[in-house]
Amino acid sequence: MSDSLNIGFIGLGLIGGSIAKSLKRFHPQTRIFAYTRTEATLDLAVSEGIVDVKCTKEDEAFASCNYIFLCAPVHDNISYLEWMKDHMSPDCIVTDVGSVKGEIHQAVEKLGLDDHFIGGHPMAGSEKTGFENATDMLIENAYYILTPGGQIDIPRLTQFMELISSLGAIPLVLTYEEHDYITAAVSHLPHIIASTLVNAIQKMDTPEENMKLIAAGGFKDITRIASSSPVMWQQICLENRSMISKVLDEYIRLIVQAKCWVDNGDADEIYNMFSNSREYRNSLPEASKGVIEKIYAFYCDIYDEAGGIATIATLLAMNSISIKNIGIIHNREFEEGVLRIEFYDEESCVKAQGVLKERNYTLHVR
Numbered sequence: 001m002s003d004s005l006n007i008g009f010i011g012l013g014l015i016g017g018s019i020a021k022s023l024k025r026f027h028p029q030t031r032i033f034a035y036t037r038t039e040a041t042l043d044l045a046v047s048e049g050i051v052d053v054k055c056t057k058e059d060e061a062f063a064s065c066n067y068i069f070l071c072a073p074v075h076d077n078i079s080y081l082e083w084m085k086d087h088m089s090p091d092c093i094v095t096d097v098g099s100v101k102g103e104i105h106q107a108v109e110k111l112g113l114d115d116h117f118i119g120g121h122p123m124a125g126s127e128k129t130g131f132e133n134a135t136d137m138l139i140e141n142a143y144y145i146l147t148p149g150g151q152i153d154i155p156r157l158t159q160f161m162e163l164i165s166s167l168g169a170i171p172l173v174l175t176y177e178e179h180d181y182i183t184a185a186v187s188h189l190p191h192i193i194a195s196t197l198v199n200a201i202q203k204m205d206t207p208e209e210n211m212k213l214i215a216a217g218g219f220k221d222i223t224r225i226a227s228s229s230p231v232m233w234q235q236i237c238l239e240n241r242s243m244i245s246k247v248l249d250e251y252i253r254l255i256v257q258a259k260c261w262v263d264n265g266d267a268d269e270i271y272n273m274f275s276n277s278r279e280y281r282n283s284l285p286e287a288s289k290g291v292i293e294k295i296y297a298f299y300c301d302i303y304d305e306a307g308g309i310a311t312i313a314t315l316l317a318m319n320s321i322s323i324k325n326i327g328i329i330h331n332r333e334f335e336e337g338v339l340r341i342e343f344y345d346e347e348s349c350v351k352a353q354g355v356l357k358e359r360n361y362t363l364h365v366r
């Protein structure tokens with residue numbers, strides 16, 4: 001692809017910011033034009049050398065863009081299409097990164113923009129928001145779903161796919177209907193499950209809040225995404241109502257079935273439920289990372305003496321730091337073998353480094 005493209009962004013948070021950073025990483029000559037609601041974000045992006053042209057809300061400067069990425073919450077993205085229709089260059093491709101595709105495609109069709117629109121959705125993200133959490137690696141190795149407008153010609157679609165591939169993502173073309181059904185199941189339903197599970201625990205907790213106190217790895221693993229942006233998820237749930245309702249029906253049926261098996265003490269069915277889920281979960285492809293890999297870990301040289309691991313575990317426990325995983329690893333990088341210690345969150349990981357450094361342990365952070 002040509003390195004001298006002008007690329008516009010409306011919304012420059014986690015996803016818009018990450019795509020803009022990837023563009024600058026892989027195509028440094030790209031000129032980035034951006035508008036986002038908070039001006040301080042634009043100033044930050046300019047100071048980091050990511051944004052070249054700071055734009056106002058409906059800025060004529062967007063007319064010089066070859067591509068415009070809509071990266072605000074899904075409903076807000078749609079609100080820009082009408083203005084764009086009369087102000088973009090005739091060769092411009094408008095794309096979005098929204099987690100729902102049906103409504104934006106309907107708006108595109110209504111405005112007669114379907115020869116200029118290619119829906120996009122990187123299947124990567126995080127519960128975190130904002131440009132400050134954006135990285136130039138977020139979409140690397142992630143599937144990037146494309147839902148081309150009905151009138152997009154093949155060469156334009158191919159060019160856009162090449163642009164996406166050049167950022168290290170894996171383009172996958174679907175219809176917007178397929179997209180909305182699939183994401184309702186693998187993304188929207190899990191967010192509703194995580195959120196309702198957290199709310200259920202809050203409701204059922206003892207007066208001393210002992211559930212909150214002892215909630216450990218399992219609960220934390222399955223509920224990380226309950227900390228996601230309420231504005232973003234409100235808009236997703238409102239825009240993909242029928243598909244979400246459909247997958248919720250099936251899920252509720254399975255939950256009711258699981259309750260029956262527990263009520264009846266049906267050992268075989270309970271075993272089959274866990275055995276089936278384990279087999280299917282373990283078969284998920286590794287090729288796409290799907291989401292930001294959140295591993296908070298470091299390596300620590302350890303003396304070859306009895307009780308070495310126990311000493312470290314005790315030191316961390318005395319400082320109220322929970323360990324998610326701990327074990328000696330041997331690979332070519334660490335010929336002698338080192339201790340790998342993994343934590344539930346960044347804060348614990350940083351605190352643990354401080355504790356061990358104070359005791360003169362040698363640490364390796366990757």
Ligand SMILES: NC(=O)c1ccc[n+]([C@@H]2O[C@H](COP(=O)([O-])OP(=O)(O)OC[C@H]3O[C@@H](n4cnc5c(N)ncnc54)[C@H](O)[C@@H]3O)[C@@H](O)[C@H]2O)c1
Pocket residue numbers: 010011012013014015016035036037038041071072073074076097098099100121122123124125126127128129130131229232236
């Ligand atoms: N977070 C994820 O995991 C994820 C993954 C893939 C796609 N998406 C999609 O990406 C889009 C953005 O999500 P995000 O995670 O980057 O959120 P974010 O909150 O980090 O960023 C949104 C940005 O849009 C700006 N904004 C909000 N309303 C605006 C408006 N009306 N006009 C202009 N700017 C506006 C905000 O100031 C912010 O900079 C959403 O459509 C979401 O569905 C999110």
Ligand SMILES: O=C(O)C(=O)C[C@]1(C(=O)O)C=C[C@@H](O)C=C1
Pocket residue numbers: 098099122123124125126127128186187188225228290291292
């Ligand atoms: O990892 C997370 O926090 C995410 O929720 C990422 C996630 C997902 O559901 O997988 C969230 C919304 C998207 O539209 C795409 C990716």
